[in-house]
Amino acid sequence: MSVEQNQLPVTYLKPAKGLAALNLRDLWDYRELIYFLTWRDLKVRYKQTLLGFSWVILQPVINMVVFTILFGELLSVPTGGIPYPIFSFAALLPWTYFAGSLSRSSTTLVGSANLISKVYFPRMVIPISGVLSGFVDFAIAFIILVIMMLFYRIIPTWNLLLLPLFLILAMLTALGFGLWLSALNVRFRDINHLVPFIIEIWKYATPVIYGSALIPEKYRFLLGLNPLTGVVEGFRWAILGEKYVQSFNPEPLFIISIAITFVVLISGTLFFRNTERTFADII
Amino acid sequence: MNDIAIHVENISKKYIIGALQERHDTLRDLIVSAFRQPFARKKNQENRVLWALRDISFDIHRGSVVGIVGRNGAGKSTLLKVLSRVTEPTSGVGEIRGRVGSLLEVGTGFHPELTGRENIFLNGAILGMKRTEIEKKFDEIVEFSEVTRFIDTPVKRYSSGMYLRLAFAVAAHLEPDILVVDEVLAVGDAEFQRKCLGKMSDVAEQGRTVLFVSHNMSAILRLTEETLVLEKGKVIMRAPSPEAVDFYLSSGFAETGERYWQGDEIPASAAPFRPLALRIRNGQGLVMDTVRSVEDMSIEFEYQLFAPISGLRIGFYLMSTRGEFVFTTFDTDEPALFEKLTLRPAGRYISRCKIPADTFNEGRFVVGINASSYRIQRYFQDERALTFNVDPAGAPGMQWPEQRLGPIRPRLDWQIEVI
Numbered sequence: 001m002s003v004e005q006n007q008l009p010v011t012y013l014k015p016a017k018g019l020a021a022l023n024l025r026d027l028w029d030y031r032e033l034i035y036f037l038t039w040r041d042l043k044v045r046y047k048q049t050l051l052g053f054s055w056v057i058l059q060p061v062i063n064m065v066v067f068t069i070l071f072g073e074l075l076s077v078p079t080g081g082i083p084y085p086i087f088s089f090a091a092l093l094p095w096t097y098f099a100g101s102l103s104r105s106s107t108t109l110v111g112s113a114n115l116i117s118k119v120y121f122p123r124m125v126i127p128i129s130g131v132l133s134g135f136v137d138f139a140i141a142f143i144i145l146v147i148m149m150l151f152y153r154i155i156p157t158w159n160l161l162l163l164p165l166f167l168i169l170a171m172l173t174a175l176g177f178g179l180w181l182s183a184l185n186v187r188f189r190d191i192n193h194l195v196p197f198i199i200e201i202w203k204y205a206t207p208v209i210y211g212s213a214l215i216p217e218k219y220r221f222l223l224g225l226n227p228l229t230g231v232v233e234g235f236r237w238a239i240l241g242e243k244y245v246q247s248f249n250p251e252p253l254f255i256i257s258i259a260i261t262f263v264v265l266i267s268g269t270l271f272f273r274n275t276e277r278t279f280a281d282i283i
Numbered sequence: 284m285n286d287i288a289i290h291v292e293n294i295s296k297k298y299i300i301g302a303l304q305e306r307h308d309t310l311r312d313l314i315v316s317a318f319r320q321p322f323a324r325k326k327n328q329e330n331r332v333l334w335a336l337r338d339i340s341f342d343i344h345r346g347s348v349v350g351i352v353g354r355n356g357a358g359k360s361t362l363l364k365v366l367s368r369v370t371e372p373t374s375g376v377g378e379i380r381g382r383v384g385s386l387l388e389v390g391t392g393f394h395p396e397l398t399g400r401e402n403i404f405l406n407g408a409i410l411g412m413k414r415t416e417i418e419k420k421f422d423e424i425v426e427f428s429e430v431t432r433f434i435d436t437p438v439k440r441y442s443s444g445m446y447l448r449l450a451f452a453v454a455a456h457l458e459p460d461i462l463v464v465d466e467v468l469a470v471g472d473a474e475f476q477r478k479c480l481g482k483m484s485d486v487a488e489q490g491r492t493v494l495f496v497s498h499n500m501s502a503i504l505r506l507t508e509e510t511l512v513l514e515k516g517k518v519i520m521r522a523p524s525p526e527a528v529d530f531y532l533s534s535g536f537a538e539t540g541e542r543y544w545q546g547d548e549i550p551a552s553a554a555p556f557r558p559l560a561l562r563i564r565n566g567q568g569l570v571m572d573t574v575r576s577v578e579d580m581s582i583e584f585e586y587q588l589f590a591p592i593s594g595l596r597i598g599f600y601l602m603s604t605r606g607e608f609v610f611t612t613f614d615t616d617e618p619a620l621f622e623k624l625t626l627r628p629a630g631r632y633i634s635r636c637k638i639p640a641d642t643f644n645e646g647r648f649v650v651g652i653n654a655s656s657y658r659i660q661r662y663f664q665d666e667r668a669l670t671f672n673v674d675p676a677g678a679p680g681m682q683w684p685e686q687r688l689g690p691i692r693p694r695l696d697w698q699i700e701v702i
Contacts, residue, residue, distance in 0.1 A: 011383070012378055013366070013368065013378070013379065014371070014372070035414075043396070044397065117369065119392065281370055
């Protein structure tokens with residue numbers, strides 16, 4: 001009996017002082033909750049919708065059609081010789097994933113107020129599952145990309161193997177900003193109104209409808225300060241191959257984007273961890 | 284030390300009332316208030332501090348079942364929240380040995396669109412169960428909840444009883460080392476309540492620790508060995524349950540047969556209803572805390588409505604100090620009166636109920652009050668608003684100086700015939 005008792009986990013209650021530790025161990029213990037919340041999110045998202053999972057495909061495809069007409073045909077945005085539809089779709093794919101993930105991870109925490117004020121679990125579980133559930137949508141929309149590559153006879157290069165890395169970069173960026181915004185949202189509900197607006201502006205600040213080559217080389221590093229530039233151009237580079245990047249040199253963009261992402265992610269985690277102890281009291 | 288499940292030392296929890304009432308919900312509010320009173324903030328803050336818990340210390344042994352009682356706002360829920368790590372104490376330390384499982388309010392963490400089966404897994408994970416554990420317990424949970432036929436139906440189509448049964452079943456099978464139960468038995472039919480109580484004593488028999496918060500004194504007495512009485516954030520008594528319940532029910536304001544409500548005793552959720560006073564009047568109409576069983580008595584409740592309320596009903600719950608209900612009555616029980624008062628306009632009211640002579644047995648009784656619109660909203664509730672004594676002098680059967688069993692002592696019509 002005493003052996004069993006010694007094995008019981010001991011929890012210490014104490015007021016938090018100073019900076020909270022990252023405590024990733026705690027998060028690992030609750031990995032199954034992350035799985036279930038992600039799974040719930042997926043189950044619920046398309047219930048009682050007429051088109052169900054088709055929405056996942058329709059959203060980027062309609063965007064692509066509109067962009068192709070507006071920017072590809074009417075405004076003739078330079079694409080370095082790449083057909084505009086696939087040029088924009090290769091960017092819309094990660095963008096749609098990012099926008100959805102950011103919006104979910106910033107707002108679902110407040111949506112779970114009921115849970116937060118009643119049960120203990122590491123609060124980071126919620127924004128994390130918010131960025132994970134977008135992967136399924138991404139995978140489905142990816143099929144369209146494959147079809148388009150066949151249609152435009154684009155031969156994949158070895159670069160394609162690095163695509164998952166850029167997807168992870170998109171996820172970490174969404175998580176980093178999502179942690180900041182969701183923690184702030186607990187205190188200031190303004191964030192709920194702000195997020196769609198941020199995403200709207202961000203879309204134009206990211207080379208989705210245009211390419212980085214459009215920006216003069218002198219200022220191109222500024223574009224890299226937006227981590228999504230690295231993601232989007234990374235996708236194009238992985239899918240369309242070297243031919244696409246002939247017109248500009250993408251490596252510095254990637255490095256700046258990755259660095260920024262990690263700064264945001266680490267600071268976001270610290271901020272979240274340090275404010276989460278008051279969530280139950282003020283949410 | 285090893286057989287201590289919960290050890291807390293000088294736990295206090297502070298809430299800033301301003302943060303609740305004048306919460307800066309938007310950035311704009313914060314900026315506006317910062318400009319309006321840039322220097323005043325510090326000074327005002329002192330007044331807005333509410334200590335929900337003050338210097339609480341206790342140890343709870345492994346395998347014991349401990350009740351926690353206290354009035355609304357005494358700090359019971361805050362204490363449970365601190366113990367289950369939902370919120371952190373402002374000061375003090377504690378040590379919890381073993382996994383804490385809380386029985387949540389009905390359906391917290393349930394998603395209406397998901398089926399019963401899916402919700403069992405989701406809810407189990409929220410409560411900290413591993414997937415394999417849930418799979419192992421799944422059949423048992425379903426059977427206990429009695430919703431087998433509907434297990435693949437979305438829970439939004441469940442009745443509230445089914446919802447509750449499923450929620451309880453998941454939590455009860457969580458097998459935590461420490462089970463925290465907060466007033467869950469207030470709902471559900473009698474049969475299921477019995478089942479839940481049974482399950483809880485099973486949990487205790489397996490050597491697990493149970494903390495049970497309830498306003499239901501008979502459940503406290505039946506289930507717990509020991510009870511903590513909380514008042515204004517402090518543990519004012521810890522004793523074997525019968526003693527503690529007796530103390531709790533008869534303590535305080537009952538001396539005068541009258542009770543007033545102060546501003547801080549009225550939850551914000553009561554608006555537009557405001558309780559003012561509750562009085563016990565004897566046969567002569569005097570406010571007294573002791574009435575004679577052979578005289579009429581009345582209970583009156585004075586309150587104010589700041590806005591009209593439709594369907595309002597004022598109820599009195601009469602209980603013995605053992606926690607058994609004697610009866611429940613509402614001011615609009617009479618159908619004609621209920622029809623007439625569909626909308627009670629704003630104003631000040633008294634609802635007075637006359638209780639005929641020869642109703643109560645000797646002893647001490649508790650009046651609980653409730654102001655609600657049936658199935659719409661509960662404005663105010665106080666389960667132990669006031670207590671009074673009944674003196675049996677002159678009651679039937681007083682020629683035998685023995686104690687009569689039962690809470691009532693009616694004067695009945697006996698006939699004795701020779702046949």
